[in-house]
Amino acid sequence: MNSGREAGASLEHPHAQLLGIPFVPREIADELAGFARFSGSCLLCTTWEAEVVVGHRVIHDDGDIVVLCPFWSGTPFELLVVPKDHDPHLHAANDALLAATGRAIRDALHRLRAVVGDVAYNLVFHSAPYRVHDDYHWHVHALPKLTTRAGFELGTGVLINIIPPEIAARDLRAAS
Ligand SMILES: [Zn+2]
Numbered sequence: 001m002n003s004g005r006e007a008g009a010s011l012e013h014p015h016a017q018l019l020g021i022p023f024v025p026r027e028i029a030d031e032l033a034g035f036a037r038f039s040g041s042c043l044l045c046t047t048w049e050a051e052v053v054v055g056h057r058v059i060h061d062d063g064d065i066v067v068l069c070p071f072w073s074g075t076p077f078e079l080l081v082v083p084k085d086h087d088p089h090l091h092a093a094n095d096a097l098l099a100a101t102g103r104a105i106r107d108a109l110h111r112l113r114a115v116v117g118d119v120a121y122n123l124v125f126h127s128a129p130y131r132v133h134d135d136y137h138w139h140v141h142a143l144p145k146l147t148t149r150a151g152f153e154l155g156t157g158v159l160i161n162i163i164p165p166e167i168a169a170r171d172l173r174a175a176s
């Protein structure tokens with residue numbers, strides 16, 4: 001989903017794009033490899049469980065959904081929306097969970113606007129490829145466009161984040 005020109009929005013209003021593609025895109029392939037390397041348990045189940053215990057990167061926890069600033073944030077105020085129940089597939093989620101996801105995203109975006117103003121952002125829903133049945137956990141990325149990729153980022157693929165996720169989460173929690 002795109003909101004704002006800096007986020008690639010070609011329309012005045014926020015809009016979503018849904019399309020089927022006949023291959024697994026690289027972002028998902030890279031994440032699948034990450035889940036596969038994380039032996040013993042689920043990468044995202046382990047992440048949200050650990051983050052809820054320490055709390056300093058968590059913005060929202062309603063029992064069904066956790067919103068946090070991931071410790072691996074590559075851009076300022078990057079957010080990760082994770083359902084607590086392990087499921088690889090977004091399309092298998094029930095209506096109550098989808099509604100909770102929507103409320104969590106709405107709350108997080110309100111907080112984001114309160115802290116940084118009316119920023120452009122992308123929302124990305126990541127779900128496992130249809131035939132993948134384990135080693136993935138669907139989630140949503142919220143990626144505000146507060147900085148642009150400069151020469152170092154473009155030349156190396158290495159991101160420089162000027163706001164630590166702990167600081168971003170603290171500010172977002174404090175916003176109402
Ligand atoms: Zn999981």
Ligand SMILES: [Zn+2]
Nearest residue numbers: 031126139141
């Ligand atoms: Zn993802």
